[in-house]
Amino acid sequence: MPNTTILPANQRNLKNRVGVGRAIRNSGTLAYRALLKMFHNPEIFVDFVVLPVMFTLLFTFLFGGAIAGNISNYLPIVIPGVLLMSSFTNCTTAGSKLREDVDKGTTSRFKSMPIARIAPLAGSLTADLVRYVMGGITVFTTGYLLGYRPEAGISAVIFSILFVMFVAWCLSWVFAFISLCTKTISTASAIGVVVMFPLVFLSNAFVPAETMPGRLQYFVLHINPLSHVVTVVRQLLTYGTIGADFWFALSGTLALLLVFIPLTLIAYKRKA
């Protein structure tokens, strides 16, 4: 306070390191900040509530008859697909809030403070978990109202949401990295769309791979990593089990995370 006496520099207890505990607390505070901003701006709920409902209805009624004969047969195919699509379109915008902070100078202020350098990144991306979970709940609720009853029950539903949330969170570091490297934020979102759309649609998310021509089928099943995630979710919801695809998807996204946390941090430090 201006009206109290300032403790002189040499009488302070000072440390030249930020410990892990402090880093986690800082990240928590900044995640809380991101959430507060999210809830002060309710229009962004369109992204993770209205869009998933729209996608579910659109795909179910548009493709349901053509692909699976009727709507109720198509629901087990399309629900995992929409779950994935809504989470992944959300994570392509993960870097936009970070970028806003960089452009507005908030990041400079963070940099002048004794906080962990990773906290603004980790906080912002972790707050997005709320978006993935809300998107997931919306997708399953819409599916339920359309008559979808997953065989493996509620625990499989919860596990699927958490699994897709984790994958999306790992991927969001990649998109945060991209948004910190581009000149403007709109370039970054354009890249997000260009990368995400082909990957989502050239996968087994909406159409069973068996109906595709040979080469495309090979790409969908063996090259596109997103197909593994969709397969995991379908298997979970139908049989309540996890198989090789689960471990493949998990190790793949973990590897991505290990590569992109440092890369994103470097890009962030350079930008700020």
Place this chain on the structure above:
Amino acid sequence: MTNTRLKNNSILAVEAHGLVKTFGDNRAVDGVSLSIPTGSICGVLGPNGAGKTTTINMLATLSKPDAGNVKIFGYDVLSETQIVRQLIGLTGQFASIDEDLTALENLMIFGRLYGYSRQDARRIGNELLAEFGLSDVASRSLSKFSGGMRRRLDLAVSLISQPPLIFLDEPTTGLDPRTRTQMWQTIRKLVKGGSTVLLTTQYLDEADQLADNIVVIDKGRVVANDTPEGLKRSVGSSSLRLTVKDADHTANAAQIIRGILKAKVHLAEASELIAPMNNPDKLTDVLTSLKDAGIALSGVSILQPTLDEVFFALTGESSQAKKEEN
């Protein structure tokens, strides 16, 4: 205890030597050295693009100097960065608070980041809001704040941790005269409490009013470093301002004045000349000589020394360059 205290007094709050920062082939800061004694206000004065912000950024650990070194209270900014960050508060040139949050939320989040508990952060936040006259709008969204309110809140944020050294980058730019005076009072109060302040400004009267020591920089170099009084003394006790009726005669007039006053003459505007005048008796000589040369005047005045003259005297070249831009 006494020993450490003695040591503290001898330690400078800021000690920078030969700072250099280049962007491409633009030497934005070109060998700046500064020392600021604990408990004083240092005013860094310079025109747009002089390198003020770039200098602050290096002192406040935001960017690494290409050459030179900085010690804050004896701690090195490069090797003891986190310690330095615990000792400084920074209010940047552009408000960096969150538009989407309320004033109190902003303060509380920064308080939490500095390690205060939720209750303490709330208490400190409320105290600061009261101090800065923002209590009434504590829970209002910042998007409805005026520029002056934002500026004050931005300053409040950098005081949360009660740092002994505060950097203020153009704290009063864009404020109305009343809010500006309030800001000055706040800054003086901070120093009374034991803080050291480094502020940058483009306003000469501001540096004159507040600073114990003024560092004038231009094109990345320190062109003067003195007390306000010392700076004024260096350009003479008062100065003469003449406006020539016919701009074509300006150069001629400047030559005549230079011959009589034996001092540098500065072109303030197309037909306006300013020259330091230590001996007022010489005024008649100047006027007679001009008349003899057939140079008509449209205005004569004696200026009490202000930092404006100091500024013209020291960075005359760049003030001219600025004029060409206009």
